[in-house]
Amino acid sequence: MPTVGVNRDKLFEKLGKVYTDEEFDHLCFEYGIELDDVTSEKEMLRKELASTVAKGGDSKLAAEAAAASEEVIYKIDIPANRYDMLCVEGIARALNIFRGTQSSPRYHLADMTGKQVLQMVVKPETALVRPFVVCAVLRGIKFDPARYNSFIDLQDKLHQNLCRQRTLVAIGTHDLSTIQGPFTYEALPPGEIKFVPLKQTREFNSKELMQFYLENDQKLKKFVPIIHSSVVYPVLYDANRVVLSLPPIINGAHSAITLNTQDVFIECTATDLTKAKVVLNTVVTMFAEYASTPFTVEPVEVVDALGNRTLYPDLSYRSLTLTTDYVNSLLGLQLPGEEIVKLLTKMQLAADLGPDGKELLVQVPPTRSDILHACDVAEDVAIAHGYNNIPKRIPATTTQGRELPLNQLTELLRAEIAMSGFTEVLTWALVSHAENFEFMRRPDDGITAVEIGNPATADFEVCRTSLLSSALKTLAANKDNALPIKLFEVSDAIVLDPSKSVGARNERRLVAVFCAKESGFEVIHGLLNRVMEVLGVPFKEDPATAGSPVTYHWSPSADPAMFPGRQAAIFTGDTQVGVFGIVHPEVLAAFEVPYPVSALELNLEPFVFNQFYESLLEPLST
C-alpha cells in the first residue's frame, strides 16, 4: 500500500476546512484511506538522525534536521489501485467530491481545430527494448514550489508502484519551449547516443553513462539493469536531434522543467501499453488542474512503427451499464435508483438512470482505472453509503460443520501426548540445508527436500523433511531448563513427490524427544507404545489382538541420525512409518545439545482412519 506524505495545511487549504487529526482520521476511515502518521520534515530527519547515533551521528543530517521545516505532514496510506490519489491534488479532489464540496471535473482534450498537433514518431527498433510510448502536453501550467514538488513526487510514486520501478513504464517531463516537434522515439546502439543528462554538465555517450551511474549514483544505478544488456537503448529526440530522455534512466538536461516552465511535454515509454496509458492519464488529469484552461489536455499524435496514428492521452469516459438490482443485491440494500446516482457522484462516477428506473449508465472517468467491473461500482456505492450503515444479515446457507479427519486426529493425539507428560512446541517448516542434512548426518540425495530459490534469510533454504531437527534446535535453545526435558510436536514435514501435480506433498508427523543425563530410550519406546495404544493399533506380536486389520512392530534400523544399535524402524504392515532410538552424539554436537536425547518420529497419515479402519485421507490435489 503506497504512503503519500502531504503538507497538512496545504491539504486543508484545498479542502477549505481545518480538521483536527481525529476528524481527519475519521474522514479517511470512511473513504478507505488511512491517516498513518502525523509528522514533519524536521521530525522525520530527527528520527533518521537518531538511528545514526549508534554510528556516531551524522553531522550533515543534523544540519539538515536543524534547518528543516516544522510544517505538519500527514502520511496517508492509499489503496494500491487508486493511482489518482498519489498526490495532494488527487487526495483533495477525491475528498472534496466525496464531501460534496466540489463536483467532478470533466477531463477533455483541447480543441486542436486549426492548430498543429505535435507528433511522436516511433521507430521499429524500439520493439527490441521498450516498444511503447504515449505523450501529452499541459499548457499554461502555473508552478510554485509546492506544486512543482508535488509534480515530481507524483512521478516518483507512480514509478515505485504502477510502473514497477520503471520496468513497465517510465515518465519523462520536459519544458516544451526548449524543444521542437515532431519528436522521434528510437532505439540506437548505446555508443551512438550522446547528450548532457540531467544534473550533469558534460556530454556522455549512453554506454559510459550507464557505467557512470553504476559507479556513482545510488538512486539511478538500480534502474541501469533494465536496459544495460540490450543491444540498443531507447531514446527520444526532438526535430533538432536534441535528446529528450534516455528512458527509463534519465532525462536530458536541455529540456528540464523549472518553476518557470509553462508548457509541459510528458512522455511515458513502456513495455506495457495499458499501464503507460494509465500513468499518462494520471499525471495529466492531476496537474491539468493548474493548466490555463483547467482540466484540458493538449493531445499528441503517436505514429507507431506500422504507420498507425493514435491520439494520446485517451481521456474517453468508459460506459458501464449495470442495474440497481445488481447493486442492491450485492450489498444487501434497497436503495432507489436516484439515491444510487447521488452516491456515485460522491465517488467521481457520473451515472444516468434509465427510463425503467433500474438501469444505470455509469461514465467511468479516465482517473478511475481501478473500475474494471460493475462490482467496483457497487463497492463505491457502499463506500458512499457508508459500510457501517449497511444492515447486518445472517446467510440462510445451511451446512454441516466438519473437521478435516487428519486435523481431528492431530487434535486428539496432541492432547493424549500432553497427558503423557510431554510439552508441546511449535517450530518452523523452513530450515537451513545443513540443519536438514549435514547436522543430521543424513546425506542429501537430491530427491527429498523442497528447495527455496530466493530466501531473504539464509536460515531458510529448504523445507524440513523431518521434524526432529526442529525439536533438537528447541532443546538447544532451552539448555538451562531442568532435566529431563520432554517435548513433542505434531506438524507437517514436506517431501518431494513426483506423483503429485505440484511435485511435493506435506506429511503429518509426530516428533517427541526426551533429554536428560541418561538417554531415556525406554521413555520414548513407552511413548510409542502409548501412542499406538490410543490409535487402536496393536503390537503385531501380541497374541490377544490376532486378526486386527492394522498392527505395528519395530525392527533394528540404520538411520545415520541415530546411534548404531540403539534404534529401530517402526512398521505397520510392510511400510516403514517412523523411527525411534537414541540420537547420534554427532548430531547432538552439531545442534549443540550437551545431553543424551532419545527421539521418536512417526508418520501419522497411515493412521487417519475411522472406527472401521477405513482411511479418511482427503488430499487437496492429486
Add this chain to the structure above:
Amino acid sequence: MADLETSLLQALHAQEVIADSGDLAKSLGVEHIVLVGTIRSLQASEMITAEDIDHFRYVLTDEAQGYLTAGSPEAQVFNAVPAGEGITLAELKARVSGEAGDVGFKQAMQQRWLALDKSDVGEPRVVRKVDAIVDRTQQLLADVAGGRELPKAEAESLAKKRKLIKPEQWKTYKLTKGPKFALERKKPATDLTFEMMSKGTWRMQEFKDYNFNALGVPPPSGQLHPLLKVRSQFRKIFTQMGFEEMPTNQYVESSFWNFDALFQPQQHPARDAHDTFFLTKPASTPAGRGVDNDYLNRVKSVHEMGGYGSVGYGYSWKLAESEKNLLRTHTTAVSSRMLYRLANQPGGFKPAKYFSIDRVFRNEQVDRTHLAEFHQVEGLVCDKGLTLGDLIGVLNQFFSRLGLKKLRFKPAFNPYTEPSMEIFSYSEQLGKWMEVGNSGMFRPEMLRPMGLPEDVNVIAWGLSLERPTMILYGIDNIRDLFGHKVSLSMVRKNPLCRLGL
C-alpha cells in the same frame, strides 16, 4: 542422632545443669559441632534452654606448624651460620632457603644474633654475634600448640606481625532444662499415615503446624502450546457455525492457484521475489497437471481482456509465470482450489461454508513482529444471493465469539475481493480501534471462470492466528511464541484459552 539426643537428655536429667556442652561432647566422644544440631532441635521444642558460652584461643597457622620441630626461622638461620669466620650471604641462602631464610635472617639480625662483617676485602660475611641463643618463638608456638595461654603482647606480635598464629572463636552452651523437658521427645507428626490409621495412634498424635504460605508440588504433566490452544478454540467456533475444514496440508503451490486463479495480475508486487518464496525444486507445476485446459484459458482471457462484465487488466498473460512453484502466500490458494472443485463437482454446485487455519509463507526478515511463516485463519461462505450485509452479519457472529463485540468496517483494496473491508474492533482495554482482519466478496473475474453460477457470491475473511494469541497471552515478541527460540516456561505456564463462547 536419636542416641545423642537421648544421651544429652539423660545427662541433663542426672546433672540438672550442664555447665559446658563442650565437655559433654568430649565425654560422649563426638565433635561439638555434631552436638549443636541436637541442642538447637531440643531448644526449638522448648525441651532445654541453652545459654551461649563464648570461647577464644590462638591456633598455629600452616606456616608455623613447620617451625614446631625445625625451630623458628631465625633459629634455623643462626644455626646455619658456623661460629668463627661465618659464611657468605649466598652460602647462607643456600643453606636456609625460601621464606624461612629471608625472614629468619631479618629476625636474627634484629635480635642481634648475627652481624654482617664487611672488614675483609671481597664479599661481606655473616658472623655470629652471640655464642648461643634461646628460641623463644619456638617455645611460644609450642605453648599455643599445647593449648597454653601466651602473654598478650607476644601473642599479638606473633598473630599480627609474623602471622604465625591466628585467633579462633567458637561457642559452646550452658544447658538447663526447658519448660517441656522430658527424657524422650514427642515428635509432632508431619503427615497422617496409613500406620497411624491402622493402629489408631493418630488420636494421641501431635501434628506439626502446617505452613499455609508454601506452594504445593507441581503435578507431573505435559502442556499444550498456547497458539495451538487458540487454534483449537477457533476450530470449534467454525465447526459450531457450520463450517467445513479445508485440506490445507499442502504448502507447495503453483502460482496459478496462489495468484492467477485469484485474478491477481502477473506484475503484482506480491508476485515479486522480495515477498514470495519461489522454489527451485520442484520449480514448476506444468499447466497440464491438475488444471483443466478450458479453465486455464478462461483465466488467461479474463486477465488479458476481461469478460463476465469486466475489462480485465489488458496485459499479455504468461503461462510460464503461472507455472512457477512457490510456498503458498495465503490459504486462499486452497480456497480457490476448493471453489473450483465446488463448481465442477458431480451433481453441480452446492452451497458451502469452508474454513482453514494453517501456515502461510512470506519472504521477510524475521523480527519482533514478523516471521517468514505464520498461521492464517480463513473463513468463507459460498451461496446464491449472498450480500455485503451477510458478510457483515457473519463477521459480527464470528468476532463476538472471540469477545470482540464492537466492530466497524473500513473500505480497503484487495486484488481478488470487491467490495473489500478491513475489520476493526474497539478494544475496551486499550481504549482504541484495532485492525483485526480483512474481508470481502470474491470478484466475479475469479469465480466465473471457475464455472460457478452467475448468482453465486462468496463472502470471505481472514486474520492471523498469532496476533490475537499474542494479545491474549501478553506476548510482545512473536519469536517467543512460534519457532525454536520459544520459552518453554511460557508454554508450561499459560492459562486456558477460553475463547469461543
